[in-house]
Amino acid sequence: MSELDRINSDKNEMPKIPDTLPLLPVREIILYPAMVLPLAVGRDKSVKALEEAMASNRLIFVVTQKNNQIEDPSPDDIYSIGTVCEVLQLLKMPDGTLKALVEGISRAQWTDFKLSDKGFIEVGVNVFDEKIEKTPEAEAIMRRAVSLFEQYVKLNPRMPMDVAVSVGNISDPARLADTIASHLSIKNNDKQIILELVSPVERLEKIVQILNAEIEILNIERRIQSRVRNQIEKTQKEYYLTEQMKAIQKELKQKDDAQKDLEELKEKLKNTKMPKPARDAAEKELSRLEKMMPMSPEATVIRTYLEWIIDLPWEKSTQDNLDLKRAKEILDQDHYGLEKVKDRILEYLAVLSRVNKIKGPILCFIGPPGVGKTSIAKSVARSLGRNFVRISMGGVRDEAEIRGHRRTYIGALPGKIIQSMKKAGSNNPVFILDEIDKMGSDWRGDPSSALLEVLDPEQNYAFGDHYLDVDFDLSKVMFITTANSLSNIPTTLLDRLELIRFSGYTDEEKRRIAEQFILPKQISEHGLTPEEIIIETGALDAVIKNYTREAGVRNLTREIANLCRKIAKDLAFDKSVKSITVTKENVNKYLGIAYFERERIAENDIGVVTGLAWTEVGGETLTIEVNKMKGKGSLSLTGKLGDVMKESAQAALTYVRSSAKKLGIDENVFKETDFHVHVPEGAVPKDGPSAGIALATALASVCMNKAVKKKLAMTGEVTLRGRVLPIGGLKEKVLAAYREGITTILFPEGNKKDLAEIPEDIKKKIEMIPVGHMDEVISLAVENSSAKNAPVKKSSLKSKLLKIKKNKKNGGSKK
Template identity: 55%
Template sequence: MPKLEFPVLPLRGILVFPYMLIHLDVGRERSMAAIEDAMLKDKQVLLLAQKEIEIDNPTPDDLYTVGTIVEIKQLLRLPGGTLRVLVEGITRGQVDEFIEEEPFFKARVIRMTNDDNLTREIETMCRSLHHQFEEYARLSKRISPETIGSVLAVKEPGRMADLVASHLNLKIEDKQAVLEAMNISDRLEKITELIMREIEILELERRIGLRVRKQMEKAQKEYYLREQMKAIQKELGDKDEKQAEIEEYKEKVNKGNLTEEAREKALKEIDRLDKMPVSSSEGTVVRTYLDWILALPWNKTSRDKADLIRAERILDEDHYGLKKVKERIIEFLSIRKLTSKMKSPILCLVGPPGVGKTSLAKSIARALDRKFVRMSLGGVRDEAEIRGHRRTYIGALPGRVIQGIRQAGTRNPVFLFDEIDKMTSDLRGDPASALLEVLDPEQNNTFTDHYLELPFDLSKVLFIMTANSMDTIPRPLLDRMEVIQLSGYTEEEKVNIAVEHLVNKQMKGHGLKDNQVSIDPSAVRKIVRGYTRESGVRNMERQIANLLRKVAVKVVKNEWKPQTIMPEDVEKLLGASRFQHQAAAHKPEIGAATGLAYTEVGGEVLMIEVTPLVGKGVLTLTGKLGDIMKESAQAGWTFVRSHASELGIRDDFYDKIDLHIHVPEGAVPKDGPSAGITMATAMASALAKRAVRQDVAMTGEITLRGNVLPIGGLKEKALAAHRAGLKKVIVPKDNRKDLEEIPQEVRKELEFILVERMEEVLNVALLPVSESVQYLRDVPVYSEFSELEMVDEAGNHNPQERPL
C-alpha cells in the first residue's frame, strides 16, 4: 500500500469516520500549525484520537495509530485566535512512523482502502444491521427519520457500518475498535455487537422508566383519592377522620403495657378528645398528654446482671480504690440475687471535686447493665424542674425526673442527681423539698408528677446523688440518703491511677506511641508532689497532658529521642515545681510544734511558732487564722497558765510576757478544730524552754481542762505526716476507729500515740529541760529575753532572779 506524509491533528473526546462531514474547533498551537501546513498543500490531514482526553500536550504514545484522513473544506478564524474547520472524512489511515513532532505532528501514513465485495454472509449481516439500527433509532428517539433514511440508503457495507457507528452513543474506545477493523466482515460483526448492547441498555432504561411512571401514576391516584376523601369527610363534619384518630389511640392504649390507673386515665382523656372540635386548641394539649402516657415505661424493666465477678471487674477497671462504694454495690447485687423485692438504695457520694463521683455512677450502671440518666441540680431553683408543671399552663411538660425515665425507656435505670448540694430556692418553690418524695423509699413507689397527675413507681430506680459537702444539703433530705464519703486520693493512689489509666489515655489522645515515650512512676510521683495540690486527679491529668504536649512538639521537630521520662526530666519540661510540701524539722526546736491540717487538697503539715516577748500578757495571733483556731489558741493559753507550776514556769509570767503565735504561709486562710493541742504544746515549749521533738506531729482539739477531743480527716493527715518524713503522730483516743482507713504501708512506718489528756501530749512531745539547753542557744531571742528579764521594774540589774 502507498505511504504518504500527512500532518497529524490530535482529537480529544471525538472520533471522525470516513464520509463524515463535521466542524472542529482547533485551539492548540501544534494543531493550528498542522492545519496551516495542510492548507498550503493538498488540504489533507490525518485525524488521530487521543487515548486520554485529560492530556493537553500529547506525545505519539498518547495517540491511536489508526485514524481518518480528511480533507479541509472550510477554514474560519474565530476571535481569540482559534480556528473552526469543516472537514470531510476520506478514508482510513494507519501511521507507519512519526516523522516530526515540532512544530506539529507529521507522520508517514499507510492509506487504507475499503474492499466492498458483497458476499452472501456480508449481505445478511447488512440486513441484520439495518433492522437493529431501526430498532435503536426507535428506542433512543434521538435520531431523525431523515438520518435513518440516509443511513439505510447506503449500499456499500463498509460505509454503512461507519455511518451507523458515528450515530451510536459509544465510548471512544468502542468507536476506535470499529475504525481499526479493516476487514468488512469484522467491522460489521463488531458494530452489530455494539448496537445490540446499546439496544439492550435502552430496553432496560425503557422498562425502568415505565415502572417509575406507573409508581408515580399510582401515587398521584392515591393523592387524588385522599383529597376526595378529605373533601367528603369535611362535608360530613370531620367525624370519620377524628374517629380514625380516636381508634388509633384506643388501640395503642389497649396494646400498651400501662398500669390500670394509667389505662383508665388515658381512656378518659380519649373520650374528652372525641367530644372536642378539631379546631379546639385544647385538643393539642390532650394529644400531647396522651403521647406522654403512652411513651412512659410503666411496667418495662431491664434485667440486672447479677454476676458479682463481672461487676467487680468493671468497677476495678474504671476506678482505683474507692473500696467502700464498691463493697456497697456488690452487697446490693448479692441481695438482688437472693430476692427481687428489695427496694433500691438511695446513695449519696460526698467528696471533693475530681475524685470520680460522676464517673463512678456511670460505672455502676455499666456493672448492673442498666440504663444511665444524669440530671444536674447545680443552680436549679424551680420546684417544677422536679415535679413538672400543671397542664393548665401553656407549654407545660413533666418534670425532669419523668423525662429522664422516658429517656431511659425502663423504670429501673441508674438515675444520677449531680451536685445536689448546689440547689437553691426562690419564690418558685424549693426543689429540695420536691426531692423528698422522689428519694423516700417508703413513698416514691407512688410519685405523682404535676403534669401526669398519675402515680409512677420510682422504687425500682437506683438513685445516686453527688455532693462536695453535706453542709448545704437540707437535713430532711440528707436523712433519706445513705451517705458514702469519698475522701481525696492518697499520693500512692494518684500514682497508680496515673500509671494504670491516665498516662495511656493521654498518650492515645496526643498521638504518641509506647516506643516513643513512657513515663516512669517516679516521674508521676514528682508531678503529684510538685505540680498538683488537689484531692482528685483532674489537675494531675492536665499536668500529664501538658508534659506530653511538650514531648509531642519535640517529636514533630525531630528533637526527641525515644526515652523514659524520669523525675529529673519533669522539671526540664514543666518548669520549676509549683508547690512545696512541708518537711519535718532536722532537730528539736523550742517554741515550734508540728501540727496536721485537713484542706480541700488533702492533708498538710502545719508548723506553729510561738515567741515570748517582754510585755504585759498580750496574746498576738498572726497567719490569717479563722475564729475556731483563735479560740483554740485562747484555750491553749489558759491551759498553760493553769498548769504553769507543773511546767516549771513562774506563776506571774503572764504579767511580764507577751506571746506571739504565728502560723507560716500567712496568705493562706486556716481554720478548723485540729490545732488546739499543737498550739498549747508550742506555747508550753516556748515558756518552759523545753524543745519539741522534731519527729512528732499532732492533731486534736483541747478543752480548758486539758481534755483532747477527736477530729476528722485523720487519713489525709496521716498521709501528710508520712510524706513529710515524721515518725510519730499524736491523735485523740476517740479516733482509734479511724486508724483502719489508713493504708497498711503507712501504718507500718508511723507510730500512732493515742491520748486523752494534754499532759500526755506534753510528756511525749517535749524533751526534758536538761536536753533542751543546747537548743536554747540556737534561738537568739531567748538570750536577749533572758538578759532583759533580769532587770527589775526600777531598772536595777538582779542576777539572782531565776529566768523563766
C-alpha cells in the first residue's frame, strides 16, 4: 500500500499505545502523523531501541534533536514533542546499521527520560487527542489551505502535481495539516512549530501563513528568472549569476554599489549650482542612467559624463584682491623689470575695482625664451588672488584637444580648456596658453581656429565643448598667451590678442636678476647656505659675459647651478673648509674655459660688414662677407640664405651698380668681376629683409676697395633706389650688438620711435645713428668714402660725422 493510500484510508482501529516507548532521536527530520519515512540508524542506542520495538509492539517514539552535532543526546538536547511511529519494515545492513521504514501514528510528549537495562533510551509518552468537530470555521480554513497549497505546487517546479490532487481529497483537518506540512520546503524550526501545535485549526492557520509567504517568495523568484532570462544570453553564465544577484537585491530593497553611486550623483547634482541648460542636460542623462543596467557600456559613458558636468565650477568664483599696492609689491618681488606687463596688470585691477565685471583681457606675451613670460603669469595670479592653470599648446594638431571629442567616440573626454577649468576649481582663474605659435594643423583640424572662440571676448561667454554639448562661460577667465614669434600665429587669432613684447635683458639686468632671484634660489635648492658660497659681482659679470649668450636667463641659471654643484662637492671633500668665494679670477676653475669671447667683432675689413638680425630667441649679430674675382659680373650667394635675403642681395648689387659714378667705382668692374656673398655659420638658415643695407655696404666696400669702420653694425631694408626702410626688433638687435662690443649702430629713420624702448644705460654706451638713404650709410660706414649727392641734409650728415670723430678722439665708447 502506498503512502497516500495509507493517508487517505480510514483506519477503524489504531494500535494501542503503551505508557512507555523506546526513544529514537533523529537529525534534521521532522516526522508527522500519517507520514511514512525511511530512516538510516547507526547509533548503538538507536539500533537497540528499534530492535526492542520490533520485539514487542513495533511502536517507537521518534523525536528530533535540537543540535545535529551531538552524538549522545541528553533530555535538553531533544524537543519535548515528537511522533509515535510504527515500524513497518526493518532491514539490517552488512556494516551493522539498520534501515527502517516507519509510519507516524500520533503526536505525543515524552515525560520520563531514562536508560533501560537493555541499553536504549526509554521515555514515558503522553498522547494528544486531536479529534475535532468539523465547524464552518474549520471547513473554511481547510479550503484556504488546499487552495494555497495548489498554488504552491504550481509555482514550485520540484513538486509533482498529483500531490495537490491527493491533498484535496483529505477530509480530516488534522491529517490535512500534517500532510501539507510534510511537503513544504521550509526550515526544520518551522516544521517543529507546526508539530507542536495540537489544535488542527491552529495548525492550519500557521500553515496558511507559511504558504502565503512561500508563494510570495516563489513569485519573486519567477519574476527574477524571467527578467534575467530576457536580458542575457544563455552562454553568459557568469553574467547571468551576477545579474540574478542584483535583481534579488533590488527585490529586497538592498542598495548595491551602482545604486549607491547613483544616489551620490543625485545628491551632488542637487547641491551643484549650474545654469538651467546644463542642469536640464544632466537631469536628462541621470534619468536615462536610472533605467539602464549598471554593467552596460553606455551606463559607464553616461556616468562619466555626469561626473564631468557636475564637477565643473559653473558658479564657483574666487574673490579678487583689488589692493593695487599689494599687487605691485608682489609683482616687484617676483620679477625684475618688465614694467609694461606690470602696468597692464595694475590697470586691469584698477578698472576691476570700479566695475563689477569686465570682459577678460586676452594678453599675449611675445618674446624670446627665458625672459619670464610664463613665470610672470603665476605672479599675476598670486597678485589677483586667483587660481592658476597652464596648458602647453606646443605640438597640438587636433582640434578636439581644444573642443573635446563627441561622446559617440570611444574614450571621449572634454578638451584641454574644460579639463583645465575643472582642475582650476573656479570659473575665473588666470589661464595661460603657452607656446601658441607652436601649434600645427593637419587633417584632424586646425586648433588655432578652435581657439578663436576661446579667446574672443565677444564669444567666450558661451564656449561650446563637443563633449559637454552645453555652453560654458569663459568670460570671467583672464587668459594669457605666450609666443616666441608672431609669424606663426594666424592673423584672425592675432587680432584677438593684446600684444605685450618681452625684450631680452641687458647685462646689468641679468646681474640684478641673478643677485635677487636666481642665486638665492639655487643656493637653497643645492642645500647650501649664503655663508658657504659667496659669488662676487665680478664673478657674476664674468659668467654673464663669457659663459652665456642669450636674451633670457635660462643658461645663466644653469651656469649658477653648475657653480653651486661644484662648491657643494668641494665642501664635501674638505670638511675643514667652511666657505668658498667665487671671484672673477677663479670662476674658470669651476666652469672651465669661457664658451664665448666678447668683442669678437673688433676689426671690419674690406667687404666685411656686421649686420643685425632678429630671431625667436632674441637678437643676433650677422657677419656678411663679400669677395670679388675675375669673371663676367655674376653674383654667387652662400650661407643657407632664404629667398628674401637673396632678393635683398640682388637689390643691393643693383643699387651699387646704379650708383657707381657717385661712389667713385669704375663701371667696368661689374663686367669683368664676379661677386661672392657669404654669410658665415652656413648650416644655420637665414632670411629676412633687414640685412639689405649691410649687403649693399659690403658690396660697395669691396668695389671701392675701402674698409668698413671698426665696431660698427647696421640694420635696415634697402630699395633699388637706395632708400632705407624700417625693420622690426630694434631693441633685440641693439642688445645683441651691445653684447658683441659694437659702439655704433646705423638704423632706419623710421625706427626712431623704437629708441624709447632701449634702456638708457645702453644708449649711453652705443651711438645710435638714424639713416634714410644708402648714400648716407656708405658715407658713415666706409672709410674715406667719396659718396656724393646723398639725399639728406649736409648739416645733418656733418653733425653725425663730427660725433663719430669726437668719439674716436675720446677713445670710443666703453662698457
